[in-house]
Amino acid sequence: MKSFLLGVLFYAPVFLFAQAGGYSTLYLNVTDSADHPVAFTDVWLIDATTSAEQEGITDHKGKVHFRVDHGSTYYILFDKSKKHSEVAVPSYGSLVITRALVYQPPASRATPLAMDTLDQSVGANARAGRSEALFVLKLKGQNKAPIANYPVVLTSTTYRRVYRTTTDRSGNARFLIKPNSKYLIGLEDWADYSSFNFPDYPGGKLTKTLTFEPTNVEEQMRNDTVRQTIGTDDGPTSARFLVTVQVRNYENAPLAGEELIFDVDSSQRVYLVTTDEQGIGRALLPKQYVYDVHLKYESYLARYDFRDKRGFGRVEIQCRYRGSEAIENYMAQVPRDENGIPLSFQPGMVETKVPENLIKVKETKNGFDINLSNANGVSTPGVVEDRLFISHGIYSNLFHCLNAHTGEHYWTVALSEGGASAVACENGVVLVNTESCTLYALDVQSGRMLWSHWLSPYLWTTPSVYDGLVYTVYANDASSYGFGKGDIKGFVMACFDLKNGAVKWQKNIANEGMGAPVIAGNLVYMAARGGELHRFNRLDGSSATMANLKLTAPPTVVGNRVFAMQQHPSKANQEQVVVLEASI
Amino acid sequence: MLQTYPELSGKSHFEQLLASYHVYCMHHQGSQALHYKGFNYQVLGENLVCSDPRNGKLMWKLPLPQVAGSKKALATMPSLAGDELVLTTLAGEVWRVHPINGKILDRYATASKLWSQAVVANGNIYTGSNGKNLHCIQTGNPALDGWGQWSMNGTHNPVVMGLPDI
Structure with missing residues (x-):
């Protein structure tokens, strides 16, 4: 042979x-x-x-x-x-x-056939028959020692067959397979950690050696939720990245007992870890996936793409956070009006930053690109005279002011949270919401914070401003917010004084807002995600009306007509134009 | 509700876009209309559409570019600057479109998928992307101006020269 x-x-x-x-x-x-x-x-x-x-x-x-x-x-x-x-x-x-x-x-x-699964136990002296071939995988650790009793999976896409076995005491996994196929080698939950082609060679033998550091982590699984406990001595493995998150409050004290959520993109699976006494949480995350990192009341701290990453990887991030308990206490104790709406708000925090090597301007055929290092999704900017305002992507708390003609840097501030909205500007003030969830009023010239309101843990709209009044929507219910809690209930439409942030009026609305409040004359409209259209007198919030029109987009108000989009009454996934009267 | 214009309909991306819970949800426009000089302009399904808001009559429609290797076509609400519509598309192209006839006046390719509306000021078109870049297209035409914020200005009511009664 x-x-x-x-x-x-x-x-x-x-x-x-x-x-x-x-x-x-x-x-x-x-x-x-x-x-x-x-x-x-x-x-x-x-x-x-x-x-x-x-x-x-x-x-x-x-x-x-x-x-x-x-x-x-x-x-x-x-x-x-x-x-x-x-x-x-x-x-x-x-x-x-x-x-x-x-x-x-x-x-x-068109319909993939189900994979046949074969569990094999092939002895050390096995020989391939006339229609078979022998494949031997030698699995060794970093220290060259064989990895014994370890599960290995081979997948042949040609034959739609899965072979399973475990390594022996010498670290060898033997398979009797069909030749003339490409095979994927699966280790842990990495289905194609490696691969090989077995030629059309019946009776042949192929040996492959892999160095692999197995993962040994304490995990508790419940449905798609995996809770991990990672020791300080645990490091990254061949199939998993080590992510370390340090969480501190605004007084720079470590926050212990905070739950970190690593949300697997395009999947229901999440990994949960809890911060220790030093405010540090560690997670060992399988490669081949993309993760969003959240805290209980703050979303999108970071996004990691571990696809196609080889070797032993680790990343560390630090973040500031109000603290889940502090947020819950605040929400429970804040003075509220007769409708349960908060009467005052805590401020956010803004620090001036120097964005070293984070912003690069490159000339292009038609103008220039402003490259924001490590950004992942750049929102619509705002331009006021020669100043361009832009956040550093959803996963960053940096907010920049640049020269609109050249990209030259004017100033950068770090907001308390990431996830900045588009901006609204008036009278030398730039307004921006963050997703978790503060409304900031910044000075256009310097970036100095004029005022800010931490509104709630949840905000998915852009602020509006007109004639000295600022409008936004926020969630008024921390109790229903958080991982696994389902839909949030209780949203508020708020109006603040542009000069100082003083509350002018607030009203409950049916659902989370869609896009931004739309201001026309003395009216302000808010389309909500449940399809409702709210309408208020913009000066005092009076004369409120609401109709559920199954809207799919914010309205446009032209004279005495409102043009909006609504779900088509008879065609699934279609929308149509609807026309309404504008006046109250 | 006064009336509907069923003929002005198209595929809705509402559920898909908002379910993504991406930052773009914070400035979701969907098929919101831009009103300019008596006509409405909006993206319906896979077309940019101009209609008469008085009766819903379709004036013209312009098919959007498809994402390479896919049949998906999507664009933001058009911006309006210098008597031109400016459109950013998921396929990565920025279009300048004549509002009267729907003809493409100029087009620019970027290396990004463009999810968010362009702002236009001082002859420059600025658009964010799904990646790391903010693209600035310098048209050299200073008349392209007046759309410095998302959804036009702080009112977010995209109406230019709208008439009080139509």
């Missing part, structure tokens, strides 16, 4: 946070015409210039990724005889490119 060996595959125990050089990672999300993932399907990527070919297979989520060179164009094929689409990789910029592709597999493959 002939045999052949593959070399040792060794991953350097250093994770590089940024790829250097001229390449990016292209992620393809493949769905069929019904928006279902197209799983376990061959994909070819061909360089349009060099014809160099890469082959991949979509995973069970219809995802596959490739390394691509900057400035190159690639053809994407699902059938090697036919180009499906192409992608041009910019010559600079994002290290991650994502493309959503719609591909309808041939009818014979």
Whole structure:
């Protein structure tokens, strides 16, 4: 029997946070015409210039990724005889490119067959039969010691078959498999940690060695919620990133007992950890996913993309937080009017910052790009004369003022929270909401905080301003907020004095706002996410009316008519124009 | 409710966009209309549409560009500057469109998906992105001005030269 060996595959125990050089990672999300993932399907990527070919297979989520060179164009094929689409990789910029592709597999493959699962126990002296092949995986730890009694999974997308076994005392996992297929090697919850091609060689043998540091973590699972307890000595592993979050209050004291929520993107799964006496929470998070990090009453502290990350990675973040108990106490004790609406608000905190190397201006063919390092989603900016106002993305609390013509830096402040809205400006004041959830009034020239109101843990609208009055919406119910609590109830439409933030009037509304309050003449309108349209006298909040019109967008008020969009009464997922009278 | 204009309808992205709970939810515009000189302009389904607000009559429609490799087409509410509509699209293109006939006057490619409305001031078009970049397109035409904030200004009522009675 002939045999052949593959070399040792060794991953350097250093994770590089940024790829250097001229390449990016292209992620393809493949769905069929019904928006279902197209799983376990061959994909070819061909360089349009060099014809160099890469082959991949979509995973069970219809995802596959490739390394691509900057400035190159690639053809994407699902059938090697036919180009499906192409992608041009910019010559600079994002290290991650994502493309959503719609591909309808041939009818014979439209419904993926269920995978056959075979549990195997192949002895050390086993030989492959005439239609089989032998694959041996040698699994070693960082210290070169064999990893014994460890589960290993092989997946053949060609034969739609899953093989399972465990390593023996020598760290060897043996499989009797069908030749002429690509196989994915699954370790822990990483289904394609590695892969190999077994040629059409019946009776053959292939040996592959992997260095792998297993994860040993205390986890309690309940449905899709995983609660972890990570010791201070625990480090990152081959399949998991170590994320350390230090939480301090506004007096810089550590906050113990705070729950950190690591929300897996595009999944119901969350990982929970609790901060220790030093205010530190640690989580070991499986790679191949994207995570949003939240506190109980503050969302989107950070976003981490651990897809395609090899080696041993760790990240650390620090954040300021009012403290869950302090928030609950405040919400319970704050003076309220007869409708249960708070009469006063706590201030936010603003610090001047120097954004070292965080803002870069690059000339482009048509003007310039302002590159905000590590940002993930840049909102609509605001321009007042020569000043441009922009937040540093949803996962940052930085807020910048730049020269609108050149991108030159004027000032930067750190707000108390991230998730800044678009801005509204009037009379030298720039107004911005944060998602968790403060309304700030800043001086246009200096960034100095003129006033601010921490309104609640939850805010998903942009403020409006007109003629010295500021309007916004906030959630007035901390008790129903938080992970696993469901929908929030109790929202307030508020009007403040632009000069000093004094409360002018506040009214309960039916639901979370949509977009921003719309001001027209002496009226202010607020479309709510339940489809309701509220209308108030904008000066004192009187003459309130509300109608549930199943709105899908904020209104536009033209003279005595209101134009809005509503759900189509008979066509699913369609909307239509509705016209209303504007006057009260 | 006075009336509906069922012929002015299209695919709703409302549930999908708001379910994302992304920062763009904080300035969700959906298919909100821009009113300019007696006509409404809005994105309905996969088209930019101009209509007569008095009767809902469709004046013209302009198909939006599709995202590469996908049939998805989406754009923000148009901005209005210098008698032109300025549109940012999910496909990454910024369009300048003639409001009378719906013709594309100019188009600019970016390397980003554009989810949020452009602001236009002093001849420059600024648009955020789903990545790390704020794009500034310098048109060289100072007449392109007057849309310095999301949804026009602090009132967020996108009406330019609206008539009191229509």
